[in-house]
Amino acid sequence: MGASIKDVARRAGVSVTSVSRVLNGEKYISETLLAKVNQAIAELNYTPSHIARSLKKQKTDMIGVIVPDITNHFCSTILSSIEKTASEHGYSLMICNIAEDLDKEYTYLQSFQEMRVDGILIMHQKVDERIVSLMESLTIPTLFTCVKSPLPSKRSVLIDDYQAAFDATTYLIDCGHRQIAFLGGDLRDITAGDARYRGYVDAMQTYKLEVDPRYVRFGDYKMESGRKLMSDLLQLQELPTVVFAASDDMAVGALNVALDYGLRVPEDLSIVGFDGSRIAEVVRPALTTIQQPMEELGRISLESLHALIEKQDTTVPPDLILPHLLVERESCRRL
Structure with a gap:
């Protein structure tokens, strides 16, 4: 077993309380006391018990x-x-x-x-x-x-995930897009799932645009989910002009599938993400996205x-x- 605080006090010739004061970094400790305790700690290779200190401080850090x-x-x-x-x-x-x-x-x-x-x-x-x-x-x-x-x-x-998705969809409409696909997450997620989907739907309805159910798919925010959902979309005879994904990872998955199918992004199909993660900057073409701080x-x-x-x-x-x-x-x- 390792040395205890009592062993340190005995070796330094001081009280346990004095050793504890040094270990806790208290002010107004004499240089002599500090030197004695530190020397004893070094000689005994003493390591303070995190559990014991936590119990005493009522704080675990x-x-x-x-x-x-x-x-x-x-x-x-x-x-x-x-x-x-x-x-x-x-x-x-x-x-x-x-x-x-x-x-x-x-x-x-x-x-x-x-x-x-x-x-x-x-x-x-x-x-x-x-x-x-x-x-x-x-x-x-x-x-x-x-x-x-x-x-x-x-x-x-x-x-505000709802407003962010509303703003992204409004931006796409301002860019001239009308056939806007949405790749969303689990609607049980009231933030990333439900709020972002409602933002998309409400923006479409605000501008009197139809939400085409063929263009709405749900996954789990991961890259593989984006790949799968995009593969499904590309089976449609009439493709959307833009895909708005509820995460950058999904958007990158969708982007890779579009390129695999020989589509040019953004010439043949635009893709927009959500989050502003590092991956949005490093893929090519770099993703337009909603950036969270x-x-x-x-x-x-x-x-x-x-x-x-x-x-x-x-x-x-x-x-x-x-x-x-x-x-x-x-x-x-x-x-």
Whole structure:
């Protein structure tokens, strides 16, 4: 077994309290005491117990993060920003990739509770009755990021997905497109699924355009889903002039299939994405897309959660809505 704090105190010839003060970085410690304790730590190769310190401080400096799909370019970019900001505030992350499995999410939330993490960030909104009941019983500060919270007691940091999809569809109409296909996500997702679809539909109806059911397909935001849905669309005798995908990954999958079929993008078919992830910039032609402020989403989400942790405020402030931006690139043309 390794050395204990008592061993360090005995070797340094000081009290356990004095060693604890040094380990906690307290002010007004004499140079002599600091030298004695540090020498004893080095001689004994002592490593402080994180668990013991956490129990004493009533703080673990850990944040649990629930991610729906860590392979998704959007999720990985947000995570990078969250991790950077967490490090600046002295937190470590426990990242749990649930791969859309609600049983996994329930298990991870239980683990967060048992480990007494300081806070929880959740990046998706599919829940069942078990998860809702567990979340409502948690005393740990919890915040939803990039999605609307399914619980009125929890705050969200996100963009207005409905308005963003409405703006993207309006842009396509302004470009002269009338046959506009939509590749959407799961409508049970009230943010990325339902809100983006409603934005598309309402924009079409605002401009007195018919929503052709042949041009509306639903998948799961992944690249392979975009490939499959685009392959189905290309079996139609009359093709749309533009495809609006509910994620950049889906858009890239659709783009690859269109090119495989010998179509020129955007000359024969325009394609527009959603998210503004890195992949939208590196594909060719580069994607026109709705850009979410991903760095800010990650940073502000972590800072908002940190504020909840520090204040321990039981009131729920309103959701924080960040601005979106339509970025024109090479994949969409004006008719």
